[in-house]
Amino acid sequence: MPILYQDADLVVVNKPSGLLVHRSPIDRHETRFALQLVRDQIGQRVYPVHRLDKPTSGVLIFALSPAIARALTEQFTAHQIEKTYLAVVRGFAPESGIIDHPLVEEPDKMMPGRKAPTEAQSALSHYRCLAQAELAVCIEKYPVSRFSLVEVQPKTGRRHQIRRHLKHINHPIIGDAKHGRGRYNRYFKEQLATDRLLLAATRVCFQHPVTGQALSIQAPLDCCMTQLLQRLGWQAWADHFNQISSPPF
Template sequence: MSQALRILHRDDYLVAVDKPAGLLVHRTALARGEREFLLQRLRNQLGRRVYPVHRLDRPTSGVMLFALDPNTAARLTEVFAERRAHKRYLAVVRGIGPEHDRLDYALREEDGSRPKAEMPALEAVTEIRRLDSAELPVRVDRYPTSRYSLLEARPLTGRRHQIRRHLSRRGYPIIGDAKHGKGNHNRFFAEHLQCPRLLLAAVGLAFEHPLDGRHVEVSGALDATMTTLFERFGWAGHLPLDSVRESSCQSLLPA
């Protein structure tokens, strides 16, 4: 039997859960052999239908919001479409990332329906901030030591693989990214640091509640893999905690 999903917040209209890394949100033609999905597990756990209103990539862990009825789903989908929802991610990347940067690179959609060259390039903006860094006395690439950063990423648009593609293009690929990352660093983390997965987590989600417009902020703790790595690298002070804050006026996600 699958382990119960961690519920971060629930009311009569919506529920926020912690999505495990490696779990698909729902059935897709690109993964016909899969038998387990977040949507199904949450539905079985709650004993009722649930409706996803945004997405997380399969290898990404973290905060995922579902509506509990079709009307709420329509309203929340509108909130996300109109950019009245704000997401906060933590990523472990190769290199010493910038203190602050705004990545404004248009991206072509990657839906697999037609060649990329035929897909239009769409606006994509991600704000990043370096929270910490570490230098290891080991040669993974061509240098005698290896440097890594903990970055905060806040996507202002919602393109597929946006954070992963933006950071790779900027020169700071996320560790564990098989498609956009660096294989030698991915292998080093998998074999020597017990991190065989994408080190990207959605740790914060702020949005307008569809019932009364109050501002809701949901924060989720990291899983055991990333928590252990943060502690090993001396980054424990950046570990997020499970929390929910509600207010009548808009505020910022916790730093």
Template sequence: MRIISQIDTLLTQDEPVSLLDIVYQDEYLVAINKPSGLLVHRSWLDKGATQFAMQMLRDQLGQYVYPIHRLDRPTSGVLLFALSSDVARLMSEQFAERAPTKMYYALVRGWCGDGELDYPLKEELDKIADKHASQAATFKEAVTQYQCLQQVELPFAVGRYATARFSLMQLMPKTGRKHQLRRHLAHLRHPIIGDTSHGDGKQNAFSKQQLNNHRLLLHAAQLAFTHPITQHATVIDAPLPADFERVLKTCGIDRFSV
């Protein structure tokens, strides 16, 4: 089932969000197109944050919502909530079994090709959020399929490179490790533009100065799963945000649409 996006507004990390973009809703589930910079819920990681997707959606709908999965704060895209604890449990079971499929778009450094990366990742533990967890982090299976959609080269020297090369990638994670896509692309030596944790500082500075980019260029564009109540195949699409699309057009990628 698909529903047309309700809002088409430009949202950036520094602008307050007044109304969330609901891209899917029925009596059991609701999904938003989360803007980059918005936390899913309150977190010790940022005590100064004043807006949270879960609370905002609760206020917008006038009822409690249950988050099914997470998106990193700087990542935009499909974020699914249940409207009851029973539906939340059923959907959580699907995610635990890796039944839903996810598709992301990312702009990365260099000319990246197609492939599948099977590269285990060590658990990332946060000093604050995970202070009570065992600090003996282990490596866990992590698999990502990736496909290059477009490549572009700009006549600007960046770091040791004579020109600025970028690839627009379609990413399909088969597992759900913390920062998996960001870490996997960094491992491939094609870090995602705007990634301040795993990316390339010089490329990020270039994208900020020359492309007017102020966000992580990673977007969760599609989520597909079996509806827990109707058992229908359900596909939720989240249109590419205006700030992401603007950067692509600045690069010369102007025929792209979700």
């Protein structure tokens, strides 16, 4: 697995789409997990401090000791870690905005004893639209279909927050089987060879728990997302997120 950063205290990797962070009763059939793969790769035990959904790719942090794991978890809990995601969504998204929409917890159906709370929890996401594109194809009821490349910074960490928030503003993420639009997902799979959730954690910024150094770690996009951005006419953004050029503002 590509290592983005490593020192004596932590390791940061670029998790591929389709890989669970650790063993879960949700996917009992899975035998490969990021935690075990990274442990075997670097030859020492690692401790998860946050997670990415199975279909989401990108920056994933592991601590190399329980003490570092606690320190990083405290930063996450205090919202001191800045996370940036990239998504391809249906429709022309607004130039920028803030989604302040509380979310009721989505319990795992296979987790016994877990119930959703009676009240929604606060959830806040900031976003901006980087690019837009049209395809001359009727996917639902219009003769052309519109898409946007959106950058999102969640300020809280609710389960499936970005996916649910973008659905809330009527711009669901392409490839989202639960919160997206089936016809769009099928079109991208059958016509554009894109069979994954088009959501990637592209950057994480935080303070090193030992040295105090400000770290900003970026993950390049995988081949699937890179090629999709190119096909939609967003080559400059594909280059930028793969660290080839400056932002094409």
